[in-house]
Amino acid sequence: xxxxxxxxxxSAETERIARILKERAARLADRIPPEADRAVLAFIDDRAxxxxxxPRRARTVRWVAWAAAAALAAAVxxxxxxxxxxxxxxxxxxxxxxxxxxxxxLDAFLMARRLELDAEKPASWDLNRDGRVDGADxxxxxxxxxxxxxxxx
Amino acid sequence: MRGILVxxxxxxxxxxxxxxxxxxxxVFKAWDVRVETGDETLGAYQVEIFYPKTTVKIVGVEGxxxxxxxxxxxxxxxxxxxxxIILAAFTTDKKSAPKGTVRVARIHTSIEGKDTPEISAKxxxxxxxxxxxxxxxxxxxxxxxxxxxxxxxxxxx
Numbered sequence: 273x274x275x276x277x278x279x280x281x282x283s284a285e286t287e288r289i290a291r292i293l294k295e296r297a298a299r300l301a302d303r304i305p306p307e308a309d310r311a312v313l314a315f316i317d318d319r320a321x322x323x324x325x326x327p328r329r330a331r332t333v334r335w336v337a338w339a340a341a342a343a344l345a346a347a348v349x350x351x352x353x354x355x356x357x358x359x360x361x362x363x364x365x366x367x368x369x370x371x372x373x374x375x376x377x378l379d380a381f382l383m384a385r386r387l388e389l390d391a392e393k394p395a396s397w398d399l400n401r402d403g404r405v406d407g408a409d410x411x412x413x414x415x416x417x418x419x420x421x422x423x424x425x
Numbered sequence: 426m427r428g429i430l431v432x433x434x435x436x437x438x439x440x441x442x443x444x445x446x447x448x449x450x451x452v453f454k455a456w457d458v459r460v461e462t463g464d465e466t467l468g469a470y471q472v473e474i475f476y477p478k479t480t481v482k483i484v485g486v487e488g489x490x491x492x493x494x495x496x497x498x499x500x501x502x503x504x505x506x507x508x509x510i511i512l513a514a515f516t517t518d519k520k521s522a523p524k525g526t527v528r529v530a531r532i533h534t535s536i537e538g539k540d541t542p543e544i545s546a547k548x549x550x551x552x553x554x555x556x557x558x559x560x561x562x563x564x565x566x567x568x569x570x571x572x573x574x575x576x577x578x579x580x581x582x
Contacts, residue, residue: 376550377499377513378558381469385556388517417471418511420504 290320366399367413380414450537453484455568456544458512458530460551460561466522467494468554469515470529472563476544478508485533486512491523498530511549522554531568541567 293316369379383405386393393405399412460470476483483505488495493516504510512530516522536542544565551561 377469377471377515378550378552378556380513381515381517381552382556384515384517414499414513414515415501418499418501418504418513420501420507420509420511 286320290316366396367416369397369413375413375416377414377417380410380417383410383413450539452536452539453533454536455531455533457528457566457568458489458532458546459526459528459564459566460548461526461564462524462551462553462559462561464524465559465561466519466524466554467527467529467551467561468517468522468556469513469550469552470561471511471513471549471551472529472546473549474510474512474532474544474546474565476508476510476534477542478506480537480540481542481544482506482535483510483532484535486510487531487533488514489527489529489531491521491527493518493521493523494527494529513549515552516554519554 294313365375367375367379369382372378383393383397384407387406387410395405397405397409399409402408458472458474460467460472486497486500486505488497494514496514498512498514500510500512510532512532514529534542534544546563546565548561548563551559553559
């Protein structure tokens with residue numbers, strides 16, 4: 273990924289260029305008026321310093337971005353946790369056999385199919401607490417599925 | 426004496442007329458509940474029926490046409506006059522699970538007034554015979570009997 277820091281020459285390269293330019297300027301010193309010479313050297317120094325500062329700025333920007341991301345993640349975490357605390361935990365409904373979030377006829381159907389297959393049945397399906405999972409438990413689930421007092425079915 | 430007799434006759438006639446009017450306002454209608462399963466077999470269905478509770482009461486719920494859904498579906502008796510009833514049934518009989526258009530139930534209603542009430546239905550959930558959730562549609566249509574005592578019935582959409 274490219275960013276502004278990658279496009280900047282590194283400080284070693286900058287120093288090398290500055291050195292070359294200073295050497296050339298020294299060679300031509302006797303032919304150039306000293307004011308012009310100083311002005312050029314001052315310009316080179318100034319430019320070199322500003323280029324050398326650029327990667328530091330990029331690093332600073334990167335750190336700020338990371339800090340912002342961390343702050344955002346923390347804020348999302350706090351919001352999620354506080355949201356969970358606000359809404360009361362929904363207790364699991366024993367009749368929701370397929371864990372779909374609602375008790376409907378498919379729960380009773382699933383139980384009936386398992387009973388017919390004589391497959392293993394969880395003890396939690398013994399809804400009437402008579403010690404066995406049978407048709408009476410299926411009836412309880414079906415009854416709950418069609419109850420009109422509840423909402424959302 | 427003759428005046429009192431005339432008044433009594435007028436009052437009696439008025440009472441009879443009012444009674445006749447009240448009687449004429451209640452009609453009984455049956456509604457077929459049909460579901461469309463497409464190519465899927467019908468293992469279980471659950472539908473909700475909505476009706477105006479001020480004018481309509483459900484006086485009976487009976488099963489559907491295929492043998493597997495011949496028994497009355499499950500429902501809450503509170504739904505008979507509350508404006509909303511949930512009907513649901515399932516079968517585990519793989520061999521005779523129906524598919525396509527299936528009349529799963531019929532409801533009988535008593536209706537106050539001459540206007541046909543707005544009765545609607547929606548699917549809550551359905552599954553095929555293997556227990557997989559499927560998409561079905563539900564349709565309600567009024568059942569018309571052709572002749573009294575005739576077992577053949579005609580359904581009017």
